[in-house]
Amino acid sequence: MIHEYDVVVVGGGIAGLYTALTAAKQCRVAVVSKVHVTRSHSVAAQGGIAASLGNEEEDHWEWHMYDTVKGSDYLADQDATEILSKEAPNAIITLEHMGVPFTRNAQGRIEQRRFGGHTRNCGEAPVKRACYVSDRTGRAIMDTLYDHCLTKGIDIYNEVFVVHLLFESNRCCGVAGYDIADCSPQVFHAKTVVLATGGCGKIYETTSNGFASTGDGFALALDSLLPLEDMEFVQFHPTGIYGLGILVSEAARAEGGILRNGRGERFMEHYAPVLKDLAPRDIISRAILTEIKEGRGVEGKEYVHLDLTNVGIEKLAEKLPEISSFVKTYLGIDPSEAPIPVAPTCHYIMGGIPTDIEGHVLSDEKGTVLPGLFAVGECACVSVHGANRLGCNSLIDLVVFGQRTGTTIAENCKGKNLTPLPQQAESIVIDKINGLLDSPGNERVPVLRGAMQRLMTEKCSVFRNGEDLQLALAGIQQLEKCCVNIGICNKSKIFNYELQEAMEFANMLKTAKAIVFSALQRNESRGAHYRNDYPKRNDEEWLRHSLVHVTPEGLRVAYKPVSITQFQPEKRRY
Amino acid sequence: MKVALRIYRFNPETDKEAHYDIFNLEANLNDRILDCLNKIRWELDSSLSYRMSCGHGICGSDAVNINGIPALACQKLVKDYDYSKELLIEPLKYFPVIKDLTVDLRLFFQRIKAIQPAIPPQSLDRQNSERLQSVEDRNKIDDAIKYILCGCCVAACPVILEQEPKFVGPAAILRAQKYIFDSRAKDTTERMQNIEESYGIWGCKSYYMCTVVCPKNIKVTEAILKTKKKIIQELHPKSE
Numbered sequence: 103m104i105h106e107y108d109v110v111v112v113g114g115g116i117a118g119l120y121t122a123l124t125a126a127k128q129c130r131v132a133v134v135s136k137v138h139v140t141r142s143h144s145v146a147a148q149g150g151i152a153a154s155l156g157n158e159e160e161d162h163w164e165w166h167m168y169d170t171v172k173g174s175d176y177l178a179d180q181d182a183t184e185i186l187s188k189e190a191p192n193a194i195i196t197l198e199h200m201g202v203p204f205t206r207n208a209q210g211r212i213e214q215r216r217f218g219g220h221t222r223n224c225g226e227a228p229v230k231r232a233c234y235v236s237d238r239t240g241r242a243i244m245d246t247l248y249d250h251c252l253t254k255g256i257d258i259y260n261e262v263f264v265v266h267l268l269f270e271s272n273r274c275c276g277v278a279g280y281d282i283a284d285c286s287p288q289v290f291h292a293k294t295v296v297l298a299t300g301g302c303g304k305i306y307e308t309t310s311n312g313f314a315s316t317g318d319g320f321a322l323a324l325d326s327l328l329p330l331e332d333m334e335f336v337q338f339h340p341t342g343i344y345g346l347g348i349l350v351s352e353a354a355r356a357e358g359g360i361l362r363n364g365r366g367e368r369f370m371e372h373y374a375p376v377l378k379d380l381a382p383r384d385i386i387s388r389a390i391l392t393e394i395k396e397g398r399g400v401e402g403k404e405y406v407h408l409d410l411t412n413v414g415i416e417k418l419a420e421k422l423p424e425i426s427s428f429v430k431t432y433l434g435i436d437p438s439e440a441p442i443p444v445a446p447t448c449h450y451i452m453g454g455i456p457t458d459i460e461g462h463v464l465s466d467e468k469g470t471v472l473p474g475l476f477a478v479g480e481c482a483c484v485s486v487h488g489a490n491r492l493g494c495n496s497l498i499d500l501v502v503f504g505q506r507t508g509t510t511i512a513e514n515c516k517g518k519n520l521t522p523l524p525q526q527a528e529s530i531v532i533d534k535i536n537g538l539l540d541s542p543g544n545e546r547v548p549v550l551r552g553a554m555q556r557l558m559t560e561k562c563s564v565f566r567n568g569e570d571l572q573l574a575l576a577g578i579q580q581l582e583k584c585c586v587n588i589g590i591c592n593k594s595k596i597f598n599y600e601l602q603e604a605m606e607f608a609n610m611l612k613t614a615k616a617i618v619f620s621a622l623q624r625n626e627s628r629g630a631h632y633r634n635d636y637p638k639r640n641d642e643e644w645l646r647h648s649l650v651h652v653t654p655e656g657l658r659v660a661y662k663p664v665s666i667t668q669f670q671p672e673k674r675r676y
Numbered sequence: 677m678k679v680a681l682r683i684y685r686f687n688p689e690t691d692k693e694a695h696y697d698i699f700n701l702e703a704n705l706n707d708r709i710l711d712c713l714n715k716i717r718w719e720l721d722s723s724l725s726y727r728m729s730c731g732h733g734i735c736g737s738d739a740v741n742i743n744g745i746p747a748l749a750c751q752k753l754v755k756d757y758d759y760s761k762e763l764l765i766e767p768l769k770y771f772p773v774i775k776d777l778t779v780d781l782r783l784f785f786q787r788i789k790a791i792q793p794a795i796p797p798q799s800l801d802r803q804n805s806e807r808l809q810s811v812e813d814r815n816k817i818d819d820a821i822k823y824i825l826c827g828c829c830v831a832a833c834p835v836i837l838e839q840e841p842k843f844v845g846p847a848a849i850l851r852a853q854k855y856i857f858d859s860r861a862k863d864t865t866e867r868m869q870n871i872e873e874s875y876g877i878w879g880c881k882s883y884y885m886c887t888v889v890c891p892k893n894i895k896v897t898e899a900i901l902k903t904k905k906k907i908i909q910e911l912h913p914k915s916e
Binding site: 137138140141142143145146155194195198199200201203204205206207208209210211212235236238241242245246249250252253254283312313314346348424427428431432433547548590591592594595596597598599600 | 687688689706708717718719722723725727728729730732733735736737751753775776778781788789792793794804805806809810811814818821823824825851854855858860
């Protein structure tokens, strides 16, 4: 089936829906999602959305910008970061007008709380900058946006898996995918394609991400010979529930929670004397793993404690109800009575498909715009997060750049005609499905996926070194050989998840390779990318973005400069 | 530890009617039921069909009937059940089964759409700043915004299952309730009239099953009753 639209948005999380809603003011828009819209991982965002509203105490967008740049270890592009922090307050007002049920303070204004790395007057002390809806901020924003989509004439295609980007005359003119319900090819012919496909946490063993976070957008870009920017920067959230990886928001520490090692000590005092437990995530994750490595984990195990016993039952119920219920359900622990075992969990990728500040996808290090293609959200790299993202900056990124991208699309869509579709659009999909279903291969996806997840966790997570990364790359090359030999036992065309997981595994493997390859080149430590063999930040050589791309000779990395406007790189102390 | 799952199976390509398969597998007390299903799909029978996404009870994808009661497979652990006996895993009732545990949710989402959820709250007197809302007013919708559109309440509703399948159902009413009770919305008359129409809110007989099964512990029945009360007070006041 071939559908025609002005705009097709791939991905129905907050970035996708916000872009769709903005563009729909002028264009006919389709949202295509491999899960039901409202199931995307944006719903798992807990703690808040950053904006210098100043509802609780003095705050300024310049302070927000400074914190974001410093948090990024100076790799964020400051032109983009300025836009993010400047436009954030208005974005919150817009969300409120749309109906997002923000938690309120005694004055009836949107309440704000502290969050990691967000400070008063450029580093003096934590500042209350996170707007929130108890600890279900993502869910509440998503539900509001979804409700708007239902009444604004946006066509939603649930459970359609996009497997190919379509180009004609060097312009993106649509996407090809299939309906998971029956394997029928679904081609979306459009003037504009938006990738809003989210992240790739599932390439690691332990992640806060959902099962759908398999790096599909990254693979689509690599397959189309587009570069990926700064892929070596993968964020590990310090407080995942031990063993499960389920997120316990920074909000828990903002409301008074304290990290304690096996001796009961508040160890963050030693690593970040000013911000302590509200230091940025890269620093806390390294601190936790250092405590564990030096024998101060809890009972010799690989976790520390997040102590919420001082927060109070009332505050837990009011401000952290979801987290409290997760901990009760999965660990049988009442957080008001006992500490929570936590360890770092793969959470977010700072890198992604390079875009400009209007959301256009850039096809090289010179900044050449690829006509017809946009990217927004976690799958994109503007870059506002640089080498390490601050908590609450992800949700605001989705809204601010969703708005900008949607506006750009709406303005450019008018009067334009559809570029003709390539002839073979449907057959690409049919061939891909049949190729897998008919494959005589005997490799099984769950086995290969497990091997990849272990490899990435052991060799390419919080602490890295050249030797391990070489081994990781070799391991991935081995898995690539196995990947072409995958066989599918289930031949059904109806909700065949074995088939889907095979395609997702291929996407994850490509993403993992891009991460490892980029990490191997970057011989320095910056933000979330820490190399034991190069423990210092090296601005002279490495204050630049990496752009990994596929060539006939394999992966190569090109580089482009960082936009530095207001804040010169300094030593990063908290 | 061994557990046994008795799972409803139906493949429309090959089966005339449904049957049950029993899977015996190794599991831990703290494993999610979803972990057991994944173990089956990844190690024993790759054709088993069910939905999942977040894995921790916030996205609403993996609602199934466990021992006859709607629940999220990722929110229930093996130890929550009598695992010495077979665990019965079936698709949600009411919704047409497509394959195994995967049901057709189109009707569910259509009913959410039918209540026109996002006519935005109309009072926009504060164009350049947020509208004010007291903590007390905000609390009136605090329960309703916990919803995750999982469908458990609808699949447990005795009215829908046994009496009137066209009844709009608890999920859609809850969604409407949020907009009716949001103090930022100035005129909710039309919305209340809409939810009152045929197969609307008066179909609810307060069986409380929606409340009992809700994975987010939302007091669904109470929300419906509050809405009924408001409709009576504001749309049908006793003539003087």
